[in-house]
Amino acid sequence: xxxxxxxxxxxxxxxxxxxxxxxxxxxxxxxxxxxxxxxxxxxxxxxxxxxxxxxxxxxxxxxxxxxxxxxxxxxxxxxxxxxxxxxxxxxxxxxxxxxxxxxxxxxxxxxxxxxxxxxxxxxxxxxxxxxxxxxxxxxxxxxxxxxxxxxxxxxxxxxxxxxxxxxxxxxx
Numbered sequence: 033x034x035x036x037x038x039x040x041x042x043x044x045x046x047x048x049x050x051x052x053x054x055x056x057x058x059x060x061x062x063x064x065x066x067x068x069x070x071x072x073x074x075x076x077x078x079x080x081x082x083x084x085x086x087x088x089x090x091x092x093x094x095x096x097x098x099x100x101x102x103x104x105x106x107x108x109x110x111x112x113x114x115x116x117x118x119x120x121x122x123x124x125x126x127x128x129x130x131x132x133x134x135x136x137x138x139x140x141x142x143x144x145x146x147x148x149x150x151x152x153x154x155x156x157x158x159x160x161x162x163x164x165x166x167x168x169x170x171x172x173x174x175x176x177x178x179x180x181x182x183x184x185x186x187x188x189x190x191x192x193x194x195x196x197x198x199x200x201x202x203x204x
Contacts, residue, residue: 057088081111098137099134123146
């Protein structure tokens with residue numbers, strides 16, 4: 033008597049090896065740029081994961097998808113090597129996950145680079161010739177010009193602002 037199917041992902045099963053196996057797909061959400069995002073929340077063995085990943089990429093290619101983003105929690109570090117072997121590359125990492133990306137079409141990869149730096153300026157001045165003067169926060173302009181009062185800082189991330197909103201800067 034054969035053993036019952038084992039659970040792979042919600043609604044998908046892998047049959048015992050003596051049966052014909054129907055491969056499922058990874059759970060993914062479409063992004064607004066024509067790609068997909070896979071958030072791997074459930075633990076998975078790499079022997080089950082790789083066929084699912086290959087079938088998913090094939091399906092997404094047929095659907096005309098472009099970029100694939102796979103978010104692997106640190107608890108699923110066992111899936112990093114097989115994901116990279118399937119052509120994915122590192123995009124960025126945080127303390128609790130690694131983001132890997134894959135470009136499907138045979139066209140130039142337009143996936144954005146990770147934002148890895150913050151640029152802060154102390155002051156910004158533009159003249160009528162559109163020439164720009166930037167004062168770096170690290171320059172001690174207060175020592176040079178004691179009467180000059182320039183408030184320095186950097187813009188708080190994730191805040192929408194316009195030039196008429198001067199209070200969206202964090203100062204210290």
